[in-house]
Amino acid sequence: MNGLKKNGELKTDLLRSAYTIGELCVHPEYAYKRTNSEYVFAGILLPCLTYLFFALNLGLERQSFLSSATGFKTLLLVFFAIIVGFVTAIVLTGIAYLAGRAADREINGFRFLGSVEYSFGIGLIVELVGLIIRLITGANTTSSFGILGIFISLVFVFRCIFDLSEEKKIVSALFAALGGILAMLGLNILFFASF
Amino acid sequence: MKIDRNLIIGTVGLILTGICGIFSLNADIGAILLSAFFYLIVSAAVLLIYSYLIPRFLGVYADWLYFLPFPIMLIASRIILGWDLFLPFYAAGIVALTIDVYAKYKAKALHGTLMIAGAGAASIILFAVVSLCGGVVL
Numbered sequence: 001m002n003g004l005k006k007n008g009e010l011k012t013d014l015l016r017s018a019y020t021i022g023e024l025c026v027h028p029e030y031a032y033k034r035t036n037s038e039y040v041f042a043g044i045l046l047p048c049l050t051y052l053f054f055a056l057n058l059g060l061e062r063q064s065f066l067s068s069a070t071g072f073k074t075l076l077l078v079f080f081a082i083i084v085g086f087v088t089a090i091v092l093t094g095i096a097y098l099a100g101r102a103a104d105r106e107i108n109g110f111r112f113l114g115s116v117e118y119s120f121g122i123g124l125i126v127e128l129v130g131l132i133i134r135l136i137t138g139a140n141t142t143s144s145f146g147i148l149g150i151f152i153s154l155v156f157v158f159r160c161i162f163d164l165s166e167e168k169k170i171v172s173a174l175f176a177a178l179g180g181i182l183a184m185l186g187l188n189i190l191f192f193a194s195f
Numbered sequence: 196m197k198i199d200r201n202l203i204i205g206t207v208g209l210i211l212t213g214i215c216g217i218f219s220l221n222a223d224i225g226a227i228l229l230s231a232f233f234y235l236i237v238s239a240a241v242l243l244i245y246s247y248l249i250p251r252f253l254g255v256y257a258d259w260l261y262f263l264p265f266p267i268m269l270i271a272s273r274i275i276l277g278w279d280l281f282l283p284f285y286a287a288g289i290v291a292l293t294i295d296v297y298a299k300y301k302a303k304a305l306h307g308t309l310m311i312a313g314a315g316a317a318s319i320i321l322f323a324v325v326s327l328c329g330g331v332v333l
Contacts, residue, residue, distance in 0.1 A: 143280055151265070151287035155294065158264055173260045177267035181275070184268060188276050 024114075025121025028156050029163055031114035040110060043117030044086065050120045050153060051085030052078055053127035054146045055190055057134055061142050077193055084186045085120075091186075092116045092179050096161050099175035103165030115160045123153030150187060154180050202242075205259035208288065209238040211266040215273055216281045216326055237325045241318040248314040249296060256296045262288040282326065286319050 024031050024039070025046075031039060059074030093113045100107035130145025158176040165172050213234030217227055245252045265288035272278040293315035300307055 143283065147280065147283040148286055151283055152290055154264075155261075155287055155291040158261065158291065159294070162261065169258075169260050173263045174267075177264035177271075180264050180268040181271045184272055184276060184278075188278075 021118075021121070024118040028115045028118040028121070029160050031118045032108075032111050032160070034111070034114060037110070040114040040117065043114055044089065046117050046120040046124055047085040047089040047153070048082045049085075050124040050127050050149065051081040051088070051186075051190075053124065053131050054142075054150060054187075055081030057127070057131050057146050058142050058190060060134060061140055064138075077190065080193060081190055084190060088183050088186045089113065089116050089120070091182050092157050095175055095179035095182065096157070096164065099161050099172055100164045102171050102175065103168050105164055107164065112160070116157055119156035119160065120153040122156065123149040123151075125149075126152055147187065150183065151180075154183060199254070201257055201259045202253055204263055205242065205253075205257065206238065208259060208262045208266045209241060210235070212269060212281065212285050212288070213238060215266075215269050215284075218273065219279055219281060233325050233328075237321060240321060244317050244321070245296075245314045248310045248317075249300070252296065252314075256299050257292060258295050258299075259292065261291040261295045264288075265291070282319075282323060285322055289315050289318050 020039075021042075024043070031043065034040075055078045056074070059069070059077045062069040063071075063074060090113070093109055093116050096112050096116065097107050097109050100112075126145055126149035130141035130149060133139055133145065134141045154176075157179065161176045161179070162169060162172045213231070217230050217234065242253070245257065249256060265284045269281055269284040272280065272284070293311055296314075297308065297311050300311060
């Protein structure tokens, strides 16, 4: 009886956490208001998984037309992509921090990292859909779903950056563009990684 | 129709995107000029679609600054990274704009949501069709 009750409580907690994560993915700016750090630590999975699926899609595309591409090389690419995803989230947080300083606002970098991480939630779904379409139809979805998924994540990151300033929005737009260019550099590394 | 900063930023952003698309063409000068003309029409059509489906779009709701980072990224991707892509940039810019309009739009009923999503989707489809007709790499 006690075990059943505990099981029920666990299910309720899991459902509540899933709902909170879903809400944070749609409104990543709410993550900044959260003071409990476990959401920030758990959220780092989102950019890593988004880049993982992107790299998996890219690796499968390479295997379809490059004779030198192997499963092991795809695995290496995926592992490298996880690191790129993590670094991209940190870099975007750094850019947001600078944008905040330019707008005379003191930003808590650690909590803003949470907002950046959860911004990748919708992009992760787009990447997953692209990968599923590739696996079912064999269509090349790296540039359509792959890049668009990362860009949709950037849309949410940019919204968080724009929220930092009400007056200096043109400055925020320039910082957002800089963040986007740095994120594209990460994608470029994956495109031209020789393994 | 009040001409404000938003309209200027939006028009410049759309034209920059179109210019990058035209550079993706492997064609003679006549075809490039023709494509440039088509892109101008498409840019105007995109603004008209939004304005028709979402009343006061250009005056109150649209903040084209949300679109602006993507043309800048598109130019950087061509000059620095040498990418030959442009539709994902345009689509992401329109998605950014659509999300912002939705966030500000008062009427959150299904009708209003469909109008906003329809404006975004129509503009992306229009841009893709014109690009494909012009032989631009998407």
